[in-house]
Amino acid sequence: MPRPRQPRLTRQLIVETATAVIDAEGLPALSTRRLAAELGVRGPSLYNHFATKDEILDAVADTVTGAVDTSGFASRDWAAALRDWAWSYRRALTAHPNIVPYLAQGPGRRPAALAMADAVYGGLVRAGWPPARATHIGAALRYFVAGSALGSFARGFVEDPELYAAHYPHLRQAHRLAEHQQSVDEGAFALGLDALLHGLVAEYARTVDPVESARPSG
């Protein structure tokens, strides 16, 4: 009973469906058979559109990264651009947390990841940061965003509070916050990002543009 006039496979449809499976059940759950079944075809059909499973994963990864907005770096305000980029980056990754370990294997040859790195680095250098410093700043923010998307603090705590109370007294309250996992994660990200940018602005004033910064007070 071949399905008579169903939508045929396309690369985009395969990528979208693969993303959905990964989001719902994790990276190890994505097999070619599972993906094909989800699309209403058999496993081998996928190989008419992708040479290997890794090509599919790369396409998923590139699509996720492609959703990140780096347009802020077109302006002059590098700190605002970093903040907007970091939040956009975080939104893109937290929408698909299960793919993050794969993403972190490196930008590799994925166009979107390379374009993102290029935009951030270029924007910081244009703002006056020394090249080596620009690399460090981009990497530091990438670490923070990737780490925040990778695993929440709350995730993984078991249900019974009393189970912890005896051995880890300070966690009694902390664990209660696990009920509000998402708000904890977002609050921690907001706090960390603000602190990071605060420190970077201070260093910029000290090392990159001391004249401009010193003008008001001395």
Add this chain to the structure above:
Amino acid sequence: MPRPRQPRLTRQLIVETATAVIDAEGLPALSTRRLAAELGVRGPSLYNHFATKDEILDAVADTVTGAVDTSGFASRDWAAALRDWAWSYRRALTAHPNIVPYLAQGPGRRPAALAMADAVYGGLVRAGWPPARATHIGAALRYFVAGSALGSFARGFVEDPELYAAHYPHLRQAHRLAEHQQSVDEGAFALGLDALLHGLVAEYARTVDPVESARPSG
């Protein structure tokens, strides 16, 4: 030809060997057969010491986290304690980067991870941080450390610089730094951690201990 008097299996030996395999070849490379072969036994023998493969992975994860030093929180200087903890945490994770995605699945029931969270949270609250704030700070630093261990900025760049030059002009210089991957990663971590702590100290002065901080200047 059974091995006559070889060292028999112990939980510790299994965990150490599993860690070595994961370090060398990645998390997916660790199968029960592979691990057993490395130990000079057959697969089923492992089940005399662990009920499941996941139990072995949990033991590996717990050992990695157990190497983190949180003794700094015994003192009063919370910022110095955070810095020491973050560096110790980073050293523990970067020594075994391939296990990080597994670690990030949550503290779960692993004693070392829970003890670490307890020490950090307790130290910050004792220093005067509000409980919710202490949770956010611990999480933010955990994100940063985990992200930095997960994937370096440099990792994954291909060898030929010219391959990037045409399409991503700003990356020509950045990619050269990939040759010094380790120093880039460490520099980015140092910069990010300093910036984070700088921002936190400023907030502490503003919100937790304004009297003490305001004394000199008003």
Add this chain to the structure above:
DNA sequence: GTCTATATATAGATAGAC
């Protein structure tokens, strides 16, 4: 371009002998 059939490999885990 999708299909059936299959090659090849590998996984985690158990039963029961020694």
Add this chain to the structure above:
DNA sequence: GTCTATCTATATATAGAC
């Protein structure tokens, strides 16, 4: 406590018919 033998399952990928 380790072994052989095996169960069950699942994987990626290819050949060749339609």
